[in-house]
Amino acid sequence: MSETPKASGSLADRITGPAASKLDAATTSFTPGAPNPSNSWADEVASPVGTESKRLEGTLEEAQLDGATAPHAGSGLHDAQYEVEVKLSDIQGDVNSPLFSVSTFEELGINQSILAGLYSMNFKKPSKIQEKALPLLLSNPPTNMIAQSQSGTGKTAAFVITILSRLDYTKPHQPQALCLAPSRELARQIEGVVKSIGQFVPGLTIQAAVPGAVERNAKVQAMVVVGTPGTVMDLIKRRQFDVSNMKVMCLDEADNMLDQQGLGDQCLRVKQMIPRIDQILLFSATFPDTVMRYAQQFSPGANEIKLKRDELTVGGIKQMYMDCPSDEGKYDILASLYGLMTIGSSIIFVKKKDTASQIAARLTQDGHKVVAVHSAFEGAERDSIVEDFRSGKAKVLITTNVLARGIDVSSVSMVINYDIPMKGRSDAEPDPETYLHRIGRTGRFGRVGVSISFVFDRKSFAALSQIAAHYGIDLVKLDQDDWDKTETIVKDVIKSSRAGTNLQS
Numbered sequence: 125m126s127e128t129p130k131a132s133g134s135l136a137d138r139i140t141g142p143a144a145s146k147l148d149a150a151t152t153s154f155t156p157g158a159p160n161p162s163n164s165w166a167d168e169v170a171s172p173v174g175t176e177s178k179r180l181e182g183t184l185e186e187a188q189l190d191g192a193t194a195p196h197a198g199s200g201l202h203d204a205q206y207e208v209e210v211k212l213s214d215i216q217g218d219v220n221s222p223l224f225s226v227s228t229f230e231e232l233g234i235n236q237s238i239l240a241g242l243y244s245m246n247f248k249k250p251s252k253i254q255e256k257a258l259p260l261l262l263s264n265p266p267t268n269m270i271a272q273s274q275s276g277t278g279k280t281a282a283f284v285i286t287i288l289s290r291l292d293y294t295k296p297h298q299p300q301a302l303c304l305a306p307s308r309e310l311a312r313q314i315e316g317v318v319k320s321i322g323q324f325v326p327g328l329t330i331q332a333a334v335p336g337a338v339e340r341n342a343k344v345q346a347m348v349v350v351g352t353p354g355t356v357m358d359l360i361k362r363r364q365f366d367v368s369n370m371k372v373m374c375l376d377e378a379d380n381m382l383d384q385q386g387l388g389d390q391c392l393r394v395k396q397m398i399p400r401i402d403q404i405l406l407f408s409a410t411f412p413d414t415v416m417r418y419a420q421q422f423s424p425g426a427n428e429i430k431l432k433r434d435e436l437t438v439g440g441i442k443q444m445y446m447d448c449p450s451d452e453g454k455y456d457i458l459a460s461l462y463g464l465m466t467i468g469s470s471i472i473f474v475k476k477k478d479t480a481s482q483i484a485a486r487l488t489q490d491g492h493k494v495v496a497v498h499s500a501f502e503g504a505e506r507d508s509i510v511e512d513f514r515s516g517k518a519k520v521l522i523t524t525n526v527l528a529r530g531i532d533v534s535s536v537s538m539v540i541n542y543d544i545p546m547k548g549r550s551d552a553e554p555d556p557e558t559y560l561h562r563i564g565r566t567g568r569f570g571r572v573g574v575s576i577s578f579v580f581d582r583k584s585f586a587a588l589s590q591i592a593a594h595y596g597i598d599l600v601k602l603d604q605d606d607w608d609k610t611e612t613i614v615k616d617v618i619k620s621s622r623a624g625t626n627l628q629s
């Protein structure tokens with residue numbers, strides 16, 4: 125890291141000095157990007173977004189504790205030796221961790237061949253959601269389930285084990301389980317998890333139903349089908365996909381699938397085209413109240429495992445924000461962070477496809493190595509770019525909300541919200557669910573990671589403040605005027621994780 129942000133002084137600082145978090149009654153008019161001589165926009169927002177430098181210290185200490193790195197491995201915060209081994213068994217033994225469980229996979233009544241798959245993936249103990257959900261999921265008669273658990277805590281394995289336990293293995297060409305996901309990348313990833321967990325299950329057949337995967341007129345002839353709603357709907361309509369014998373239907377990222385106008389309609393159509401389903405499973409890290417009611421209709425009589433709002437954030441993810449000089453000025457800050465982004469892998473989330481492409485082009489021009497993916501890319505190209513990112517060939521990925529959910533790449537140590545996620549007409553409101561899913565691309569299954577959200581005006585600051593208030597969290601302000609300090613703070617967290625490479629079981 126040698127570059128320093130070109131901009132001098134944050135907007136908030138240029139207005140009033142370090143942004144204060146208390147509400148200031150006297151407000152003056154504000155033009156985004158233009159210094160306001162008398163009042164900070166930050167002052168005008170009742171905000172839990174903390175700015176005191178001493179909070180940085182506290183957070184770093186917490187980072188070590190929450191990430192379960194230093195205390196278990198015995199490495200101190202200022203230890204020059206960054207390579208710290210994270211002991212997963214210790215995290216899973218901590219009653220407060222979402223990965224905690226008292227039981228073993230054997231005790232959950234899982235079939236031997238499925239157990240063999242779990243062990244070969246080095247899954248030693250279930251996580252909390254797996255331990256709580258599996259007895260309910262596997263009991264007879266099959267019961268519907270709505271299950272919520274923090275990002276990166278192993279929901280996929282919970283529903284995949286259920287699917288594999290429900291199949292009639294005497295009918296290898298008969299589709300019996302359907303799993304739907306909101307993006308082709310997530311559907312492909314789930315297909316991979318089914319293959320891995322089911323690798324020792326004799327006779328198991330799996331097929332993906334994403335755009336381009338099933339030839340026109342070809343039949344879907346696998347027991348487990350994982351796809352995206354639009355493609356699956358078309359295949360059923362065209363009678364390429366026989367759904368007369370469906371035992372399990374699972375929606376991953378269910379709140380997103382049911383909430384979004386297009387996706388929601390398609391999921392409902394698919395369900396209506398299936399004459400009978402023994403078990404309907406809805407999984408997500410988030411279930412806003414508005415969607416929950418609809419989810420309960422979609423999956424009637426379901427057992428429910430829910431989290432409280434303040435339990436939703438993952439302790440291993442250190443959430444920070446950067447006060448940028450202007451919308452345009454965000455680019456310089458991003459470029460300055462490049463060195464930190466490549467310690468592990470990073471994902472930069474933007475709102476628009478165009479922004480993703482433009483930033484990627486600019487960073488490339490400036491000599492950095494990055495890739496971009498969004499829905500305007502062709503399917504095959506998307507697959508190959510995401511594959512490069514998974515394998516570590518590409519370390520910095522710029523994308524839109526299309527990859528905000530579900531994507532599991534353990535080496536991701538940093539997530540940047542280049543644009544604060546917004547929803548509603550003309551982006552009127554902040555989108556706390558998307559925020560949580562985006563930052564959840566790091567800190568997977570006990571690992572440590574950093575999220576940095578960029579704010580630059582009153583609207584973006586207020587939006588981030590509301591998101592922080594929604595989850596009852598404090599965000600740490602990174603100072604662009606003290607780049608060395610910023611670098612140290614971020615580096616300490618990222619290097620303590622070396623995400624993915626040193627998680628010992």
Ligand SMILES: Nc1ncnc2c1ncn2[C@@H]1O[C@H](COP(=O)(O)OP(=O)(O)OP(=O)(O)O)[C@@H](O)[C@H]1O
Pocket residue numbers: 246247248249250251254273274275276277278279280281408409529530531532534564565568569
């Ligand atoms: N019992 C386990 N032991 C060890 N690793 C596990 C276990 N269960 C899951 N994992 C790993 O944890 C990671 C996260 O799991 P998964 O992708 O299922 O999370 P998730 O809860 O679905 O997250 P998200 O809400 O982001 O979709 C994966 O790499 C998975 O292989």
